[in-house]
Amino acid sequence: xxxxxxxxxxxxxxxxxxxxxxxxxxxxxxxxxxxxxxxxxxxxxxxxxxxxxxxxxxxxxxxxxxxxxxxxxxxxxxxxxxxxxxxxxxxxxxxxxxxxxxxxxxxxxxxxxxxxxxxxxxxxxxxxxxxxxxxxxxxxxxxxxxxxxxxxxxxxxxxxxxxxxxxxxxxxxxxxxxxxxxxxxxxxxxxxxxxxxxxxxxxxxxxxxxxxxxxxxxxxxxxxxxxxxxxxxxxxxxxxxxxxxxxxxxxxxxxxxxxxxxxxxxxxxxxxxxxxxxxxxxxxxxxxxxxxxxxxxxxxxxxxxxxxxxxxxxxxxxxxxxxxxxxxxxxxxxxxxxxxxxxxxxxxxxxxxxxxxxxxxxxxxxxxxxxxxxxxxxxxxxxxxxxxxxxxxxxxxxxxxxxxxxxxxxxxxxxxxxxxxxxxxxxxxxxxxxxxxxxxxxxxxxxxxxxxxxxxxxxxxxxxxxxxxxxxx
Numbered sequence: 331x332x333x334x335x336x337x338x339x340x341x342x343x344x345x346x347x348x349x350x351x352x353x354x355x356x357x358x359x360x361x362x363x364x365x366x367x368x369x370x371x372x373x374x375x376x377x378x379x380x381x382x383x384x385x386x387x388x389x390x391x392x393x394x395x396x397x398x399x400x401x402x403x404x405x406x407x408x409x410x411x412x413x414x415x416x417x418x419x420x421x422x423x424x425x426x427x428x429x430x431x432x433x434x435x436x437x438x439x440x441x442x443x444x445x446x447x448x449x450x451x452x453x454x455x456x457x458x459x460x461x462x463x464x465x466x467x468x469x470x471x472x473x474x475x476x477x478x479x480x481x482x483x484x485x486x487x488x489x490x491x492x493x494x495x496x497x498x499x500x501x502x503x504x505x506x507x508x509x510x511x512x513x514x515x516x517x518x519x520x521x522x523x524x525x526x527x528x529x530x531x532x533x534x535x536x537x538x539x540x541x542x543x544x545x546x547x548x549x550x551x552x553x554x555x556x557x558x559x560x561x562x563x564x565x566x567x568x569x570x571x572x573x574x575x576x577x578x579x580x581x582x583x584x585x586x587x588x589x590x591x592x593x594x595x596x597x598x599x600x601x602x603x604x605x606x607x608x609x610x611x612x613x614x615x616x617x618x619x620x621x622x623x624x625x626x627x628x629x630x631x632x633x634x635x636x637x638x639x640x641x642x643x644x645x646x647x648x649x650x651x652x653x654x655x656x657x658x659x660x661x662x663x664x665x666x667x668x669x670x671x672x673x674x675x676x677x678x679x680x681x682x683x684x685x686x687x688x689x690x691x692x693x694x695x696x697x698x699x700x701x702x703x704x705x706x707x708x709x710x711x712x713x714x715x716x717x718x719x720x721x722x723x724x725x726x727x728x729x730x731x732x733x734x735x736x737x738x739x740x741x742x743x744x745x746x747x748x749x750x751x752x753x754x755x756x757x758x759x760x761x762x763x764x765x766x767x768x769x770x771x772x773x774x775x776x777x778x779x780x781x782x783x784x785x786x787x788x789x790x791x792x793x794x795x796x797x798x799x800x801x802x803x
Contacts, residue, residue: 338458339465340472346454347447347473348372354446359435362428363410366401368439373398376487389497394487395480406599440481447477551764552756553644554578555688558749559586559710559728561600562618562735566773568603570747571731574769575609578751581644582609586710586728587616587653587692590623591735592661598626607632610643615656616692616711617663624656636690638675640683646754646761649686649704651676651696663693673699680704687754687761697725706752706763715748715768717783724763724785726750733773746779747771 356369376394381387381402392399419427451473452466556575561567575583590597601623604611612634615624627635634641636650654668655661664672673696676689680703689704691697693711700707702721708728715729729748730738738745751767763785770779 335458339455339469342454342458343451343469343472344454344476346457346469347450347476350446350450350453351443351477354449355443357439357442358404359438361431361435363407363414364403365405365407366435367404368435369400369402370443371398371400372396376484392488392490393484395483397480397484399484443481444474444477448474451476548753548765550755551753553646553754553761554580555646555752555754556580556583556749557586557708557726557728557752558583558731559692559708560588560616560713560730560734561585561590561732562588562730562738563591563597563600564732564735565600565603567732567747568600570771571749572603572607574749574751580609580751582646583607583611584648584688584690584708585611585613586690586708587614587656588618588710589613589616589627590619593618593620593623593656593659598623601626601630604630604633610634612636612641612643612648612650612690614650614690614692615652617653617655618661619653619656620659621657624652638672638679640679640686645756646688647683647686648688648690649676649679649683650690651679653692653696656692664695669695672696676700685760694727701725705760713745715750715770717750717766717768724766726752726766729770744772744775747773 352369352371355371356367358365358367360366373396375391375398376396377389378392378399379387379389379401381400383402383404448470452470454473455465455469556571556578558567558571561571571583574580590600604627607630609632611630611632613627614636624635624637627633634643635652636648637652638650640647640649642648651672653664654672655664676696676699680686680700686704687706689697689700689707691707691709694709697707697709698720701723704723707723707725709725710728710730712727713730713734714727716725716727718725728750730745731747731749732738733747734745747770749769751769753764753766754761755764765785766783768779768781768783770781771777772779
């Protein structure tokens with residue numbers, strides 16, 4: 331073989347090894363509760379990428395080879411993740427649990443891409459060089475050596491980066507706090523583990539108190555409605571809502587949005603709790619929900635999704651307007667012009683359908699324009715429960731029934747789980763609101779709050795009477 335042919339032989343083996351690498355250089359693995367895909371491509375930046383479909387990805391320069399390392403989150407086993415979160419493990423124990431499977435993935439994937447490189451080099455050699463086994467093995471050796479060099483260069487120069495060095499793409503571009511949050515949460519894992527263990531120990535006794543209060547009768551009540559909001563993908567919140575609904579024998583649940591945190595298909599697993607929900611579940615969407623979540627909710631028999639309709643359940647007329655921001659994939663609050671259009675839609679609906687008993691919306695900006703036009707207005711979004719009378723309407727904010735979700739872990743002050751139980755009596759042509767019970771659970775402190783607000787013929791401009799309420803450990 332002359333010098334020119336030897337050069338072509340080498341180049342062909344080298345090029346084919348590199349070309350085949352991004353085509354076959356990807357594989358799926360399972361690490362504890364997470365299913366991931368690891369892939370390698372080429373880049374002149376020497377970057378690593380972590381993909382969170384469909385939210386987007388984060389990218390950072392981490393090494394000095396042309397290999398681009400990609401890790402994509404394909405799925406989460408929520409039951410295993412929940413067991414992990416409630417295990418109370420220390421940081422060292424988490425490292426010990428995850429390090430062996432991560433090492434196995436690194437070694438298995440490295441072996442895979444070296445095998446792909448050898449195969450590509452051999453195929454390239456067969457195209458240019460002599461078509462026999464010796465040429466194939468020589469080409470395989472060239473491809474293997476080239477990719478092994480790049481792999482070693484990547485490992486030797488690899489330097490982990492901090493969250494400030496990340497570049498965000500997709501929906502994550504609007505929420506770079508996610509990375510900082512996860513880093514902070516991991517740095518405080520021992521403290522979080524103590525909180526979770528305390529919550530586990532206190533939750534049963536707290537819910538038992540809810541059951542005890544469920545036996546306390548309020549006279550003149552014909553219908554009970556449980557108002558929840560801002561669950562933010564918290565499975566503990568769904569258990570709480572189900573327990574309160576059963577303890578107080580509620581007739582229906584009204585959810586004023588943000589049942590998910592990012593509106594992704596990954597979060598629909600939480601909604602499976604609604605598949606066999608025992609009472610009607612009426613919901614309007616919030617800005618953290620999305621079209622994908624709307625489609626899933628609409629297919630659940632027990633759920634009534636309101637996006638500008640009036641429904642009648644157990645004789646109660648409920649008007650619901652979903653947040654305009656739920657029509658897109660981002661989590662940003664609705665713009666003023668979007669809210670104005672939604673208010674106009676609601677005004678037209680009122681003109682056609684007449685005054686409902688309840689209006690359900692996600693946030694205050696959509697609720698207040700209807701004060702004086704609907705007797706009871708329910709909303710959330712603020713994460714702070716509140717009951718007010720405005721122009722003869724009772725305006726109720728349920729706070730956050732999911733303790734603000736993952737952002738609740740970031741708060742130095744505890745954010746409680748809050749719900750509001752509404753007691754209605756049957757009138758001749760409407761349903762007067764008799765009382766509203768605000769229920770709060772402080773899982774870190776092991777405290778339970780119960781405050782009853784009593785109304786005298788609400789909707790007719792009468793005063794609101796607040797009892798002193800109480801909370802205790």
